Amino acid sequence: MKIAVIGAGYVGLVSGACLAQFGFDVFCVDHDAAKVEALNAGRVPIHEAGLGKLIHDNARAGRLHFTMDLKAAVSKAEAVFIAVSTPTRRGDDAADLAYVHQAASQIAAALDGYSVIITKSTVPVGTARKIKAQITAERPDADFDVAANPEFLREGSAVDDFLKPDRVVIGTEKKRAQEVLRKIYQPIAMTGAPLIFTDFESAELIKYAANGYLAMRLAFINQLADLCEEVGGDIAVVAKGIGHDKRIGHHYLQPGPGFGGSCFPKDTKALAVTAREAGAPFSLIEAVVKANDKRKLDLSTRVTRMLGGSVADKRIAVLGLAFKADTDDMRDAPALDLIPALTAAKAQVVAYDPVVKPNGVSAFEGVEWAKSAYAAAKGADAVILLTEWNEFRGLDLAKLAKSMRAAVMIDLRNLYSPTDIAKTPFAYHSIGRQAMGPSSN
């Protein structure tokens, strides 16, 4: 089967490479000439575990192609995935569908033989139906169906999530389209994952509902952590205590600096807009958006309070910039709120991340870049753990403390336990637990 994937971004690349791995003949299309050239030369533009090898192996086997020629890619393709980005629209926080409709138009012009056009990008409820109407209007003669097939990939484990998902959601209207999708996902069905066939609207809503619900858990645990800081109690124990209740479970209960990334912030905002426009305001999700935005904006106040009321002229090492570990993605990362606020308050920030490169992020103007956690901490008045990279979990704390001007650690990911810290000279601040001073050790 020939498959076209429009958009060689995060979702398109992972989906394209995994579909090629199933043995399909996959054409990934992108309008960015430099990206296509890099991919054809074997260079993968994103940091994602296992993706490089998958792309390399399948390209070499002749099953995975990168091209700018959308017409040739779509022609005679039985399935065409739309995997372009749907960023937050400036002004109203809705999902911007300009790229989706542009892709649909180009696909319409290129259709040649029966194709199922599948939305893989996260799109608001109603989009599949709109695409169907758009293509019908632009190409009344075309033989096609539409399907809504949202992805649930987490950055850092996207390849695994694609190959071994909890479920695959497919919204279609026609049996013929269902059969094409069934064939595509047969290798996944064989692993025991359910294929959920449903209508367009349910499929589209499932994606927003899943992300909205998970984001809501995070907002909940983060505010509960704030409460622990005020009234006592240890959020890790509280989370464990509620998580053992089978109706709740343990996942997505790790408190932190606020959620970021390419999905939760964007999708919660878009869901709130959709619900408002539909006359069914989702006040719960609106509260999640507000709480999380505020949490990130307040990070510098939190840090300043922990550092005794001022950060001016303090040298602060920030360890980890990516929105979470195992990715180089900076989209909506807490670092983008925290670091500019610290530099504005005249702190001297020195940053280190295992994969994020300093170039080009204007929020990081004036920041010094270090090549390791230890180099960043040298001479610092405090070290902030901002991303949960594994390499920060096993730091030699005695060595780190010794090289600092003041041994203060602000652990915004709770990577260390109070017992670990009690053996060190660090004054320690974390999320949802009481601060520990060296004197109380």
Ligand code: UDX
């Ligand atoms: C998410 C969804 O999980 C995925 O299904 C969807 O397709 C895209 O959005 P992703 O953004 O890659 O994936 O990351 P995820 O691991 O879900 O984390 C999202 C945010 O929540 C990050 O900022 C992370 O640091 C934060 N998080 C996650 C916590 O703070 N605590 C947790 O317990 C889990």
